[in-house]
Amino acid sequence: MDVLKQLHDYYRSKRSYLYLSILCLATATALGLVYPNLLRILIDDVIKLRRFDQVPMLALAIFGVAILKGIMQFLHGFFGGRLGNYIAYRLRNACYEKLQFLSFRYYDTAKTGDLMSRLTGDLEAIRNFIGFGFAQLLNVFMMVIFGSIVMFSINWQLTLVTLISIPFLVFVALKFESRIHPAFQEMRLALGSLTTAVQENITGVRTVKSFAREPHEVDKFAVRNERYRTNQIHAATLWSRYFPVMELLASVCIVILLGFGGTLVINGSLTLGELVAFFTLIWYIIGPMWGLGFHINNYTQSKASTERILEILYQHVDVKDKDTTSHMNIHEVKGHVTFEHMTFTYGNQLPAVVDINLDAPPGSVIGLLGGTGSGKSTIIQLLMRAYNVSEGSIKLDGVDIRDIRIEDLRSQIASVFQETFLFSSTLKNNIAYGMNEVTMDDIIRASKLAKAHDFIMELPQGYDTLVGERGMGLSGGQKQRIAIARALLKNPKILILDDATSAVDMETEHEIQSGFQEVMKGRTTFIIAHRISSLRHADEILVLEEGRVVQRGKHEQLIDIPGAYQDIYHVQYADHIERLRVADELYLSPDENQRDIQSDTHSEQVRTYE
Structure with a gap:
């Protein structure tokens, strides 16, 4: 069983539950074979010979077997349930833990709804199969084997003739499994897509309503729902196509039994009790064969679910600690950050940032300015080791961050x-x-x-x-x-402000930045901002375009140099500059009274600009 092999590490310590569950079910199955023999004795030895005084003993025997069988079935359910819940618990923890340590690269393409589907529906399918389905599937073969042995002991000719259609029944069941497994894989994928659509719609409901896109979302959901419905119908079609064939083959067994067995009774080669026992035993075999499709259905679902769960568990972790990584004394961290010829590429795309060089001494403030897609946030994510650099290095206090434990590194960084x-x-x-x-x-x-x-x-x-x-x-x-x-x-020793004041008004931004002046003392601070007002006091400002540094320096230097920074400055402060120019003209007016009046205006304009 592929499922059991693949999940062995997650139930190894509790595999005794699996063995006990199978043993109890096998015992219950064996006890079930007692009924046909008791029925044969009742007919041939009691009713036929009119020994009715033995009826109470037979009744007690049947009652005792029933109690013992019930106990075995209870223990089977108990151990199976414990095993199923244990493995689901282990897998759920393992998946959740793995999701915590997967890098941003994985989440760039992962879908929340699909992950939720795996951690709920797929885990439940695995729990049911490991806990009960596998033992039940194994029980089908045990019932066929045990039943066939008893039937051979009664009359081997009738057994061979009666079971002649069983191989065909097995062939059809296996053919059904090969067709239904891909169908259930598609169904799981469709369910994951459907769950994703619901999750995204609920998360973005305000956006949906603000753009009056409810009909569009309904149509989008309907398409995915139709895909899921189509897969369900396809699976149901396979069931409707194969199960009548299996039922027909099972009915052939009964017809052969009644025809050939009845002839043997008439000829005296078989007793009536043996024929009735045979009739009970053939259903003992055919019943599980009918249910074989159901058990195969459970197996294929769990197999598809296992593949989806293991896809998470076997996912490669791009960013992780090296075996040689040592602990960092967090009390000795100074916060000296250096980028040395650092380049990074997302997959097979063009480089997101190219040849970044930066020296940020402890307590310095570094500003990053640029348009959307210029690489500002990428630089910060690389500093946090959300990704590993493709070329060059990033160092903290002279140590390559790839040689620092991720937990130690990130404990020194706080981000907004x-x-x-x-x-x-x-x-x-x-x-x-x-x-x-x-x-x-x-x-x-x-x-x-x-x-x-x-x-x-x-x-x-x-x-x-x-x-x-x-x-x-x-x-x-x-x-x-x-x-x-x-x-x-x-x-933290390193503070990252990724456009941290973008959602507040100018007045609140000024108040928060005033508070930052105190907080940033002694900390290396990286500020990503679209507003130059947030960067004016930075020790160094890097202006980025298409992942490259096109300008760098202090605010006072950059506003005097033609380039991107000056252009952004003029766009953001055009109104303030014009107001200052008018105020300057009025301030230089020959009318002293007018000059005195405008002196206050000029001062107010300057304060507003600042």
Whole structure:
């Protein structure tokens, strides 16, 4: 069995449950063979010979066998259930753990709905087969073997004639399995696609409604639903095509038994009790053969599910610790970051960033400016080892980050991303997410620095307020301030602000940046921003285009050099520059009174510009 071989490592310690489950089922199956023999004795030795005084003994024997068989079936279910639940538990933990350590490269193409389908429906199919399906499938063969032995012991000629159609029945069942397995693979894929559509629609319901795209989403879902329905119909068609054939072959066995067996009874070569026992035994064999398709169905489903689960478990981890990686003393980290001729390429695409060189001393502030797709976020993700660099290196305090444990590296980095994610929990828990132990005073202090404390205290339950899924119920600016507080609470050596103030207004941005001036002291800070106002105080600004550094320097240097930075500056501050020019003209007016009046205006304009 491929499924059992592939999953052996996940039930090895509990394989005794599998053996006990099979043993109990085999015992129950063997006890089931007692009934035909008791029936033969009842007819030939009791009723025919009119020995009715033996009826109570036969009844007690049947009762005792029934109790013992029931106990064996209970133990089979008990051990099988324990085994199925154990392996599902192990697989679920293993899959979830593997998903935690897969790199961004995997999630660039993975679909949430499909992963959810694997961790629910596929695991359930495996649990059912390992716990019960395999033993039941094995039981089919045991019943055929045990039943055939008993039938041969009664009359071997009748046995051979009666079972003549059984090989054809087995052939049809195996043919059915070869056709139904691909069908169930397609059905699982279609279900994963369907689940993905539902997940994406629920997640993006606000976008759907804001664009009035409900009909489009209904049509998109209908297409995937139709694919799933088509696969279901195809599987049902296979069932309807093969099962009547199997039933016909089973009926042939009965016809042959009654015809040939009846002749043997008339000729005196077979007793009536033996014929009745034979009739019971043939159903003992044919019944499981009819159910063989059902068990094969379970097997094929679990086989397809196992392939999908193992696809996750065997997924290559691009970013992982080396065997020679050593622990880093987090208390000695200074935060000195250097990029040396660093180049990175996503798969077979063109390089996302090319030949990046940067020296960021401890406590320095590095600004990254550029258009969409210029490589700003890629540089930050490489620093966090979301991906491994293709060429060159990134070093922290002179050590290549590939030689530092990922956990140690990321413990020194706190990030605030442009797209804020909050968990369905309290605001307090969301802010404290990056820390194992933290006091309420620390949480409040970080919230004040992020300018989040005031709006949190206005909420009915303050820091104990529950936020909805992904932070529903908070504005974009409020969510971003919570994310900033979460990063500040971590007290990192390296702070990454990926357009962290994009969702707040200019006034709040100025307040948050004022708080950053204190927080960034002693920390190496990387700021990705579209607003030059967020980068003006950086020690060095890198202007990126198509993954290359086209300009670098301080704000005061770059605004005087023709190029991308100056162009962006003029676009963002055109209105402010014009207002300053007018104020300057008025300030230089020969009318002293007018000059005095405009002196205050000029000062106000300068403050606004700053």
